[in-house]
Structure formats: C-alpha cells, structure tokens
Amino acid sequence: MPDTPKPSAPPKSDPVYATYPSLQNRAVLLTGGATGIGASLVTHFARQGARVAFLDIQDAPAHRLVATLAAEGHPAPLYLRCDLTNIPALQSAVEQALAALGTIDVLVNNAANDQRHSIESVTPESFDQSIAVNLRPQFFMIQAVLPAMRAAQRGSIINMSSISWIIPSTGVPLYIAAKAAVVGLTRTLAHEVGRDNIRVNAVLPGAIATERQQQLWYTPAYKAEILASQALKRDILPEDVARLVLFLAADDSSAITNQSYVIDGGWV
Numbered sequence: 001m002p003d004t005p006k007p008s009a010p011p012k013s014d015p016v017y018a019t020y021p022s023l024q025n026r027a028v029l030l031t032g033g034a035t036g037i038g039a040s041l042v043t044h045f046a047r048q049g050a051r052v053a054f055l056d057i058q059d060a061p062a063h064r065l066v067a068t069l070a071a072e073g074h075p076a077p078l079y080l081r082c083d084l085t086n087i088p089a090l091q092s093a094v095e096q097a098l099a100a101l102g103t104i105d106v107l108v109n110n111a112a113n114d115q116r117h118s119i120e121s122v123t124p125e126s127f128d129q130s131i132a133v134n135l136r137p138q139f140f141m142i143q144a145v146l147p148a149m150r151a152a153q154r155g156s157i158i159n160m161s162s163i164s165w166i167i168p169s170t171g172v173p174l175y176i177a178a179k180a181a182v183v184g185l186t187r188t189l190a191h192e193v194g195r196d197n198i199r200v201n202a203v204l205p206g207a208i209a210t211e212r213q214q215q216l217w218y219t220p221a222y223k224a225e226i227l228a229s230q231a232l233k234r235d236i237l238p239e240d241v242a243r244l245v246l247f248l249a250a251d252d253s254s255a256i257t258n259q260s261y262v263i264d265g266g267w268v
Helices: 036-047 059-071 087-101 124-134 136-152 173-196 211-216 220-229 238-249
Strands: 027-031 051-056 078-081 106-109 155-160 198-205 260-263
Touching (some): 027 087, 027 136, 106 238, 124 136, 136 155, 155 238
Parallel strands (some): 027 051
C-alpha cells in the first residue's frame, strides 16, 4: 500500500494582541519615555488611542519618537523635557501635562538609571543622587497627579520596579535598594488612595533586551546566564513589558491594586 501522507503542520501565524477600548482617549503620563521600555510604552499607549505625555531629557530620540507616531496617524505625544531630580521642574511638567491633557488617568513611573557601582565607590553624594533618580521622582509624580485623579475618582498608577532585588543582583546596590523601596511604596499607597478608586501596582521586569542594555551589559557570558536562569529561552523585549502595563492601565484590571507583577521569562 502507498505510504499515507503525513499531515502538514499548521502554518504559524503572527501573534494577535489585545486592544483595550477603555484606553481610547485616556490621558497617560509617563516618565523616561524617549528610549527603551519607556519608548515602547509611549508607542503602545498611542496605538491604543490614548493621549500621551512623557517626560525625559533625551531630546533627539524623544522628537524622533513623536514624529514617528504622528506619521503613523496617531495623535502626537507631548514631549516635556524635565530633569526628574529637580522636583519643582517635575511639578511644573505635571502642570503642563494637565493643562494639555485636561486630566491624568494613568501614570507610569518608568524612569530609572541602573548604572553599575561598587559598595566602595558610594559616597553620600552618589547615594543621594541615586535615590533622586530611582525613587524620589516616583513619589513626587504620584503626589502631583493625585488631585486630578481624586477629582475624577479614578486612576491607575504603575510603578516600575525590578526583579534585581529579588534575585538579588550584585554590582548595583543603590539601584536595588531603590527598586525594593518602590514595591513598599506601591503597597502603602494602594491603601492610601484606594478609597478614591485609584489603583497602584508595580511591574518588576527581568533582563529586558533594550538597546541600552545590549550596548552596555549584554556580553555573551551575561546573555548565557540570563537564558540559563529563565524558563523561557528567549529575549524578553520592551514590548512584552508594555503589553503588561497596558493591561494594568485599562479597565480590564479595575479590581487589581496593591500587586507586583514579575515579567522575566520565569527567572524568579
């Protein structure tokens, strides 16, 4: 008898990702939106139809991002140049965003700096500077947007932490201290503002293959360590993080607060 032909494998299809109607026309404010995870966040919110403003100090990539999204036919995000270590400047930038958007429905505290450093190299000045970049702005951004969210009796605040304090990583003790503190801040503020229907959650990325990480830290040995540690043997990309943040910003997660979501391919 002739051989029975084996059934062919079904063709692989591209993944299809969620669209969130509740994000249409929502006012979203992000920090550190010009590059890396932040740029992916700005892009994904804009493509959901949200009205986006973002803070950064990197003018060239910020302007390129705005132009790219406008060329795609989305409302151009509002780029506000702001040094987040300058709290009066931060507060002024939030006022500008409120004036432009009318309110703030979603805040994503994304900006951070994971510059490597040793215990021996830390001075009181560098300690204060690290906290001024990686922790203090998250609190003061939340403080600045709360009046608008309370007036609207709704809001979603998403604070970016990291799995680095869980592993724990080494060679970045101040960054790790700040990222651990972000989770504590998230948990207490969720109870502080929950009565106003404002949700506060944290996202803890693992090793995300941003352009900066690949340029500075992704040696072959480090990438091998990452893949050995992860359950999923692939790069975790900025867009993977962005899609989790979209869910936490949308009404689909309206009963979720006081939580910390790890996105690391199964490292921890």
